[in-house]
Amino acid sequence: MTAASGRAVGNSTVATVDWAALLKDAVIAALVAILLALPLVGVETYDVGGGALGIRTHFDRVAIAAAAVFAGRLALQIRQRFLRRGESRIAAILSRLTAWSNRQALRLTIAGVAFAAALPFLPFSSRYLIDLATTVLIYVMLGWGLNVVVGLAGLLDLGYVAFYAVGAYTFALSARDLGLTFWQALPLSGLVAASFGVILGFPVLRLRGDYLAIVTLGFGEIIRIVLLNWSPVTGGPNGISDIPRPSFFGLPFARSAPEGVTTFHQFFGFEFSPNQRVTYIYFVILTLALVTNLFTLRLRRLPIGRAWEALREDEVACRALGINPTNVKLSAFGIGAMLGGFAGCFFATRQGFISPESFTFIESATILAIVVLGGMGSQMGVVLAAILLVTLPEFGRAFAEFRMLIFGAAMVAIMVWRPRGLLAHREPSLLLAPRSTRGS
Amino acid sequence: MAYFLQQLINGLTLGSIYGLIAIGYTMVYGIIGMINFAHGEIYMIGAFISIIALLVLGLIGVSYVPLALALVLLTAMLFTAIYGWTVERVAYRPLRGSFRLAPLISAIGTSIFLQNYVQILQGARGKPMPPLVQGGFTIFESGGFAVRLSYLQLLIMLVTLALMAGFSTLIATTPLGRAQRACEQDMQMASLLGIDVDRVISMTFVMGAALAAVAGLMVTLYYGVVDFFIGFLAGVKAFTAAVLGGIGSLPGAMLGGILIGLIEAFWSGYFSVDYKDVSVFVVLILVLVFRPTGLLGRPELEKV
Numbered sequence: 089m090t091a092a093s094g095r096a097v098g099n100s101t102v103a104t105v106d107w108a109a110l111l112k113d114a115v116i117a118a119l120v121a122i123l124l125a126l127p128l129v130g131v132e133t134y135d136v137g138g139g140a141l142g143i144r145t146h147f148d149r150v151a152i153a154a155a156a157v158f159a160g161r162l163a164l165q166i167r168q169r170f171l172r173r174g175e176s177r178i179a180a181i182l183s184r185l186t187a188w189s190n191r192q193a194l195r196l197t198i199a200g201v202a203f204a205a206a207l208p209f210l211p212f213s214s215r216y217l218i219d220l221a222t223t224v225l226i227y228v229m230l231g232w233g234l235n236v237v238v239g240l241a242g243l244l245d246l247g248y249v250a251f252y253a254v255g256a257y258t259f260a261l262s263a264r265d266l267g268l269t270f271w272q273a274l275p276l277s278g279l280v281a282a283s284f285g286v287i288l289g290f291p292v293l294r295l296r297g298d299y300l301a302i303v304t305l306g307f308g309e310i311i312r313i314v315l316l317n318w319s320p321v322t323g324g325p326n327g328i329s330d331i332p333r334p335s336f337f338g339l340p341f342a343r344s345a346p347e348g349v350t351t352f353h354q355f356f357g358f359e360f361s362p363n364q365r366v367t368y369i370y371f372v373i374l375t376l377a378l379v380t381n382l383f384t385l386r387l388r389r390l391p392i393g394r395a396w397e398a399l400r401e402d403e404v405a406c407r408a409l410g411i412n413p414t415n416v417k418l419s420a421f422g423i424g425a426m427l428g429g430f431a432g433c434f435f436a437t438r439q440g441f442i443s444p445e446s447f448t449f450i451e452s453a454t455i456l457a458i459v460v461l462g463g464m465g466s467q468m469g470v471v472l473a474a475i476l477l478v479t480l481p482e483f484g485r486a487f488a489e490f491r492m493l494i495f496g497a498a499m500v501a502i503m504v505w506r507p508r509g510l511l512a513h514r515e516p517s518l519l520l521a522p523r524s525t526r527g528s
Numbered sequence: 529m530a531y532f533l534q535q536l537i538n539g540l541t542l543g544s545i546y547g548l549i550a551i552g553y554t555m556v557y558g559i560i561g562m563i564n565f566a567h568g569e570i571y572m573i574g575a576f577i578s579i580i581a582l583l584v585l586g587l588i589g590v591s592y593v594p595l596a597l598a599l600v601l602l603t604a605m606l607f608t609a610i611y612g613w614t615v616e617r618v619a620y621r622p623l624r625g626s627f628r629l630a631p632l633i634s635a636i637g638t639s640i641f642l643q644n645y646v647q648i649l650q651g652a653r654g655k656p657m658p659p660l661v662q663g664g665f666t667i668f669e670s671g672g673f674a675v676r677l678s679y680l681q682l683l684i685m686l687v688t689l690a691l692m693a694g695f696s697t698l699i700a701t702t703p704l705g706r707a708q709r710a711c712e713q714d715m716q717m718a719s720l721l722g723i724d725v726d727r728v729i730s731m732t733f734v735m736g737a738a739l740a741a742v743a744g745l746m747v748t749l750y751y752g753v754v755d756f757f758i759g760f761l762a763g764v765k766a767f768t769a770a771v772l773g774g775i776g777s778l779p780g781a782m783l784g785g786i787l788i789g790l791i792e793a794f795w796s797g798y799f800s801v802d803y804k805d806v807s808v809f810v811v812l813i814l815v816l817v818f819r820p821t822g823l824l825g826r827p828e829l830e831k832v
Contacts, residue, residue, distance in 0.1 A: 123610050127577045127603075128649050131584065139656045143583045244629050246636070291817045298563045298632055299816055302767060306809035309764070317802040449760065453636055460633050493644040499637025504622045507630040 110169075114162040121157035125150040179506065186511045189468050196468065204374055208367045215363055222370045222438065224478045226431055229377040231458040231470035233427030236384055238456065239465035240393065241420035242400030243293070244301040247308025248455055251281040251425040253315060253447035255432025260328040260442055261321070270334035270437045274430060281429020282422045289421035293414050308452055315444040327443025331436050333365065334372055341365035369438055376434060380427055381467055387423070396420050397465075450492070457499055463509025472511065530673040535797040536790070541681045541750065543789020544688035548743035549766035550773070550781035551695065552612075552736025558712045558776035559732050560624070565635035566615055568763015569642035570737045574608040574744025575754040576646055579655050593660055604745050605738040612737025613730055615642075621726070639759070647756040654755040657748050684746045691742060692782055695735070699778060704731060712776065761805060765792075768812040774825020783823060 130150045136142040189196055204225075208218055230252065237245045255277040262268040262276060292303045315322045322328070333341060339352040341364055352368075353360040387393045395416045399406050403413055436442050458477055462469025477495070502509065549571050556564045581603040582596065590596045619638045623631045664678030699705035707728045710718040719725045747762070748754050765788055773784025788808060795807040815822065 120610065120614060123607065124614060127580050127607050128573070128646065131580045133580060133583060133650055133655055135653065140658070141579070141583055141655060143580070143587070238629075242629070244632060292813065295816055295820065297628055299771075299820070301632060302563060302764070302771075303813055303816055306764065306768075306812050310806050310809050313803065313806050450640070453640060456633070456636070489648060490644075492640055493648060496637045496639070496641030496644060500619045500634045500641065503626075503630050503634040503637065504619070507623065507626045 110162060110165050113165060114158050117161040118154045118158035122150060122154045125153045129153060182506070182510060186463070186466075189511060193468070200471070201378065205371075208370060215366055218363075218366050218370050220479065222366075222373055224474050225370070225373040225377050226435060226438075227455065227458055227474040227478055228471050229373065229380050229431045229434075230428060230455045231462065231474055232377065232380045232384055232467060233424050233431060234455050234459050235465065235467070235470055236387070236396075236427065237420050237424035238459050240384075240388065240400065241396040241417060242297075243417060243420065244297055244456075245304045245421075245424070246301045246449070246452055246456065247304035247306070247311075248424070248428055249447045249449070249452040250304075250308040250311040251285060251428035252432040252435065252451070253311055253444070254281045254284050254425075255429030256436040256442045256447075257315065257322060257328070257432075258429065259433040259436045260331050263332050264328060264330075269332060270433070274433050277433035278426040278429040281432065282426035285422045285425025286418060289418045290414075293417040293421065305449065305452075308447075308449060312444050312447055315447070323443075325443060325445070327441060327445075329441040331440050331442065333440065334369065334437050336368060341368060373434055373438070376430060380430070383427075385467065392416065392419055454495075457495065460499065460509055461502055463511040466509065466511045469509055469511035530668070530670045530675050531797070533667070533675045534673075535793045537675070537677055537681060538797075539790035539793030540786060541684050541789070542793060543769075543786035544685050545743045545746050545750070545785075546762070546766050546769045546788050547782040547785025548688055548691065548739045548746070549762060550769040550785045551778060552740050553767050553770040554773070554775055554777065554781040555708075555732050555736050557770070559708065559715070560620075560729060562620070562631045563635065563767065564620075564733075564736070565632060565763070566619070566638040566642060567736065567740060568759035568761075568766070569639050570608060570612050570615070570759075571740035571744050571747075571762055571766075572754070572756065572759030573611050573642065573646065574604050574737070574741030575748045575758065576650060576655070576744075576756075577607045577741065578604045578745040578748050579657055579754065582657070582660075597660065601742065601745055604741040608741035608744070609734040609738045611642075612733040612740075616730055616733040621729075639763075643756055643759065650756065652756065654753045657752045657754070659752060660749060680749055684750065687742065687746070688782075691739065695739070696778060698735075704728070708732060764812075765808050768808055768815075770822075771812060772815050772822055774822030776826070777822070777824045780822055780824035 130147055132144045133141045207213055207221055234248050237243050258277040258280045259273040262273045288307050336352050339355050341352050395411050399416055458470055458473040462473035552567045578600050581600045585596050615638055619634045620631055623634055661680040664676050667675045667677055707723045711725055711728050715725055769784035769788040770781050773780025791807055792804050796804040
């Protein structure tokens with residue numbers, strides 16, 4: 089073995105690679121993989137009818153899994169041995185990208201907004217594309233909302249979808265029972281969601297980070313179970329349908345309107361096309377998302393925003409400096425909830441139908457993943473992550489089955505590889521000294 | 529009275545299962561101070577491995593029920609423990625010492641991964657299990673209502689009791705248990721005194737997973753059906769149990785599990801089945817707000 093490891097030494101700067109240890113390590117990993125795969129991959133249960141189960145064996149798959157783990161582990165180890173000194177290339181590219189996007193933030197934002205505004209009129213645009221972009225923007229908005237709570241204030245909220253649901257149901261119920269339109273209900277949705285946030289936040293915000301996470305998760309489930317079971321009001325599992333669409337300053341988007349109402353295409357003298365409504369809805373969410381972004385960016389510059397960031401970094405120090413942590417956290421929680429409520433209101437009007445099924449824990453996890461993958465506190469990162477997570481499954485429908493599997497694995501991998509997210513932005517918005525004087 | 533007694537028996541059975549899962553949460557939290565969010569999924573995997581082991585044994589021709597159950601128990605504990613070990617190794621160990629939310633997010637990712645892993649491999653539909661342990665006896669009858677204690681319920685409670693006794697002895701008397709208690713008090717000091725902290729943490733995950741596998745087998749026998757989604761709710765409930773009993777405390781986890789089981793049984797027996805899960809979440813919130821240290825827990829000191 090010494091001969092083999094001797095040959096591996098290319099030059100004196102590379103440490104001696106102990107191939108025997110590497111191989112042993114990879115073999116152990118493969119053995120563990122075999123043990124893991126044997127019961128669940130190797131044996132498949134299936135219904136044989138009559139409430140009985142049969143089994144099929146797939147030992148070939150176990151062998152493939154073991155081989156893959158062996159090769160993967162070996163490659164990873166070798167890579168680690170040779171890259172120990174320097175940062176890996178992708179990580180270097182990402183850090184440079186982060187720095188670049190921070191420097192060019194203004195230009196990038198203008199370019200992004202211009203592209204988003206022009207999207208419906210570009211030659212390759214289609215109804216499908218606009219629909220997809222609308223979905224992306226909903227997640228961008230939710231991500232920005234949650235970013236206030238998780239990214240800025242450092243509170244892990246696993247029940248964010250509850251506020252989204254509250255906003256959606258507020259609009260659906262007020263439209264059904266009070267006859268409110270989308271634009272009348274929008275502020276109401278935000279207000280109701282914010283009050284839910286404050287009501288929940290008041291007792292629980294004294295808790296430690298991970299306790300808070302579980303309590304918010306429980307709260308999200310409570311809201312969902314209540315929506316599911318309170319049938320007389322919420323319609324139970326059937327949800328609420330026929331939610332009104334938004335109008336353009338009172339002009340509805342319809343082929344024909346009832347007597348005395350002018351429709352959008354009549355007023356402007358256009359030919360009627362269902363795409364007009366889709367495009368309009370797209371612009372509504374684009375506006376909402378941009379307002380959200382502007383709002384949070386301004387908040388960051390306010391004392392309250394600075395208190396959030398300070399609290400995220402060190403709660404004890406904050407308390408010593410006279411910041412009341414409960415109030416500061418409560419404001420972050422309430423504002424995050426309000427933004428979620430706005431997004432929920434929009435979601436209801438866009439779908440025209442809502443049911444508790446749209447507001448499960450997995451939705452909360454998706455929004456959290458967007459914030460985390462993008463880099464907590466980074467507005468640009470959220471956009472990047474939302475585009476990635478929403479469009480990825482669209483590319484290969486064959487992948488659809490594996491979507492959540494990859495999703496979960498990616499969450500783990502990114503935490504292990506870059507715990508601060510892809511475009512990490514943890515620099516405080518306020519610095520005492522100019523940046524150039526710090527460090528090197 | 530009879531109805532009350534019946535709910536008590538049901539609640540104790542359910543509580544035993546929650547208690548077994550809660551021990552995994554409480555031990556991990558006691559030592560490394562993180563919520564192992566994927567623990568519910570480990571329990572679900574334990575349930576699936578039990579079903580598969582039973583089917584395989586049936587094919588081989590082991591038909592003597594006590595022998596089959598014992599074999600299934602051991603197989604499930606072994607394989608599930610390997611899952612627990614791997615999860616710690618892959619998803620948590622690299623993050624030790626990272627910023628405080630990182631392990632939790634990694635755990636959520638693991639949980640989503642494992643759920644979908646099982647769903648893809650074994651299908652999304654519930655897996656039925658024919659009842660293996662049948663029969664029981666009537667404790668007493670009043671007004672036409674018979675209070676029944678099935679052999680299965682008795683078995684679940686006895687196995688839980690035996691495991692609890694075994695694990696308490698293990699923690700109290702063996703070198704491994706001593707090392708675990710040392711790590712719980714002060715991990716850095718323990719490592720300075722020659723304790724292999726990594727190994728102790730690995731063993732903690734292995735033990736927690738093995739107990740969750742027992743809970744998985746019990747729930748499979750009790751309800752007769754499992755699917756890939758059972759881990760989520762059971763996990764949250766067991767975590768609630770661990771918090772209620774005082775996180776970090778072994779008897780607390782058991783006590784909390786039994787209390788949660790009782791609350792759930794009485795709530796669905798006397799109020800409404802639809803909202804039984806709400807009752808558990810409300811208990812969780814109330815406990816955390818009014819007594820964050822739980823019933824048997826020690827207050828946590830925040831050191832700066």
